Amino acid sequence: MFYSKTFIPTLKEIPQEVESISQQLMLRAGLIRLLISGVYSYLPLGLRVLQRAENIIRQEMNSAGAQELLLPVLQPEELWLKSGRDKEIGQVMFRFNDRRSRRLCLGPTHEEVITELVKNNLFSYRQLPLILYQIQVKFRDEIRPRFGLVRSCEFIMKDAYSFDYDQAGLNRNYDSMLEAYQRIFKRCGLNCLVVEADPGLMGGNLSHEFMVPARSGEDIVFYCPNCKFTDSQIKESAPCPKCREALKKLNSIEVGHIFQLGTKYSKIFQANFINQQGNQNPVIMGCYGIGVSRLIPAIIEQNHDENGIIWPWGIAPFEICVLPLEVNNKKIYQAALGIYRNLEKAGFSVLFDDRDERAGVKFKDADLTGIPLQIVLGGKFLKQGKLELKIRRTGERIILAKSRLLAEIKKSIKETFDKTLSL
Numbered sequence: 001m002f003y004s005k006t007f008i009p010t011l012k013e014i015p016q017e018v019e020s021i022s023q024q025l026m027l028r029a030g031l032i033r034l035l036i037s038g039v040y041s042y043l044p045l046g047l048r049v050l051q052r053a054e055n056i057i058r059q060e061m062n063s064a065g066a067q068e069l070l071l072p073v074l075q076p077e078e079l080w081l082k083s084g085r086d087k088e089i090g091q092v093m094f095r096f097n098d099r100r101s102r103r104l105c106l107g108p109t110h111e112e113v114i115t116e117l118v119k120n121n122l123f124s125y126r127q128l129p130l131i132l133y134q135i136q137v138k139f140r141d142e143i144r145p146r147f148g149l150v151r152s153c154e155f156i157m158k159d160a161y162s163f164d165y166d167q168a169g170l171n172r173n174y175d176s177m178l179e180a181y182q183r184i185f186k187r188c189g190l191n192c193l194v195v196e197a198d199p200g201l202m203g204g205n206l207s208h209e210f211m212v213p214a215r216s217g218e219d220i221v222f223y224c225p226n227c228k229f230t231d232s233q234i235k236e237s238a239p240c241p242k243c244r245e246a247l248k249k250l251n252s253i254e255v256g257h258i259f260q261l262g263t264k265y266s267k268i269f270q271a272n273f274i275n276q277q278g279n280q281n282p283v284i285m286g287c288y289g290i291g292v293s294r295l296i297p298a299i300i301e302q303n304h305d306e307n308g309i310i311w312p313w314g315i316a317p318f319e320i321c322v323l324p325l326e327v328n329n330k331k332i333y334q335a336a337l338g339i340y341r342n343l344e345k346a347g348f349s350v351l352f353d354d355r356d357e358r359a360g361v362k363f364k365d366a367d368l369t370g371i372p373l374q375i376v377l378g379g380k381f382l383k384q385g386k387l388e389l390k391i392r393r394t395g396e397r398i399i400l401a402k403s404r405l406l407a408e409i410k411k412s413i414k415e416t417f418d419k420t421l422s423l
């Protein structure tokens with residue numbers, strides 16, 4: 001893509017009223033813009049990151065045997081009265097009347113809707129097990145939206161629901177989702193802790209949270225550096241219950257949460273199936289959430305320096321940017337354009353900075369937007385025909401001839417970024 005044709009409004013100044021480094025960098029790098037408190041637009045660069053995260057999630061969900069569907073955002077309030085959760089959720093749920101005075105709400109989550117759907121379409125144990133998921137916008141009327149996309153009123157989630165005829169089936173699906181989650185977060189370049197959690201509003205009996213240690217995180221995780229034990233509900237000064245080592249207290253962002261719901265919802269909604277003996281039984285459920293839009297600030301919290309974002313390879317909006325430093329110099333521009341076209345042909349996603357800007361501006365924007373590899377054509381190219389390959393993560397600069405470029409790119413991907421490539 002030609003930079004001159006993109007919409008990447010980067011900011012030199014630190015925006016006001018920003019509470020975390022990820023929120024600051026998402027605004028400065030031109031990923032998002034605020035509409036009203038807790039509500040953001042995704043600009044093209046932010047959307048590219050979001051879509052890459054969604055694709056990783058889709059691949060891992062599909063390969064774990066889940067099927068994608070799309071449930072409505074608009075829900076009738078009566079489903080929430082029926083489940084009894086309308087009081088628990090209270091004012092967090094947006095509610096209003098339609099023109100026929102029907103009470104509606106904007107879905108903060110979809111257990112009620114999916115259980116109602118399955119109840120009307122599930123008949124036999126032969127249809128089980130089943131895992132359904134969606135990637136959908138959700139709403140919460142937050143008292144105090146904070147930290148940009150970390151706590152916003154409109155956000156994107158992946159929510160999956162499993163349906164089984166026995167507890168052993170639920171255990172299998174739960175384990176396979178837990179493993180899929182670990183792959184997803186690793187591919188997103190996240191260092192993530194898995195913590196046994198309180199099921200809370202969802203109900204049910206077993207639950208795990210996926211927590212990303214980050215300075216601006218609002219949740220606390222206690223972590224044992226010796227035996228890797230984690231817990232979210234331990235007494236402040238208590239040592240590790242397994243090895244007696246002092247625990248570390250980490251601020252964290254919750255990026256995923258999975259629950260064994262059991263029959264809580266299926267009993268209320270009478271979502272039954274006929275078992276092998278011909279009897280009606282409530283279907284056994286699990287639910288599995290990922291805060292997709294929240295992944296982006298979590299990734300940035302763990303991957304940045306004083307100059308900007310440092311994208312892990314698997315999630316970067318572009319993998320490489322090509323920087324001709326003097327676009328009015330024909331030799332530089334033509335060579336840079338040729339490199340850009342060849343890299344695109346080789347399957348990389350490339351941003352070609354064809355803007356007539358000073359070198360300093362181009363370098364600053366390249367660092368700020370965090371693209372993993374930068375290829376610079378400047379004075380050294382004119383005098384000696386040499387390019388510079390800069391690795392954003394390490395800051396390493398390699399001077400090389402054009403003929404060695406592809407080999408050097410492959411080498412740096414292997415050495416620096418393999419950890420976050422597809423498994």
Ligand SMILES: [Zn+2]
Nearest residue numbers: 224227240243
């Ligand atoms: Zn320990």
